[in-house]
Amino acid sequence: MAKKREIEVPRNGWDGSFGIDPGECVVPTVKGQAVVFESYEQNPSGTSYVRFVDLSGRQPELLFYNCDEWQEEPELVMGCIMAAIQNGAKRKST
Numbered sequence: 001m002a003k004k005r006e007i008e009v010p011r012n013g014w015d016g017s018f019g020i021d022p023g024e025c026v027v028p029t030v031k032g033q034a035v036v037f038e039s040y041e042q043n044p045s046g047t048s049y050v051r052f053v054d055l056s057g058r059q060p061e062l063l064f065y066n067c068d069e070w071q072e073e074p075e076l077v078m079g080c081i082m083a084a085i086q087n088g089a090k091r092k093s094t
Contacts, residue, residue, distance in 0.1 A: 020053060031088030032056060035081075050081060052089040062089035 020026055020034075023042030027035045032055055037047045050070075052063040063084055070077040 028055065029085050029088070033062065033084075033088055035085065052084050 020036055023039050024036050025039045029035060029052075034053050034055055035050060036053050037050045047067075049064065049066045051061055051065070053060050054062055063080070065077050065081065
């Protein structure tokens with residue numbers, strides 16, 4: 001049986017660590033990354049973006065989609081988001 005891997009995500013006192021702002025919601029993924037999006041308090045109208053961050057701190061933002069992109073190509077963007085949740089987001093090339 002595989003061991004359950006614990007992912008430590010800071011819950012209080014956001015200080016910009018991992019490129020996460022205080023008003024964002026954080027959902028850890030099985031690949032040691034996190035899906036980050038606006039909280040209700042930050043944007044009561046809804047979430048205008050979804051992004052993936054590297055919780056190791058090596059590269060804060062890995063993937064970003066805003067609401068315009070998912071309105072234009074919803075199947076493609078949702079497919080990319082689901083793949084990133086399951087397989088991890090690939091690192092941005094510089």
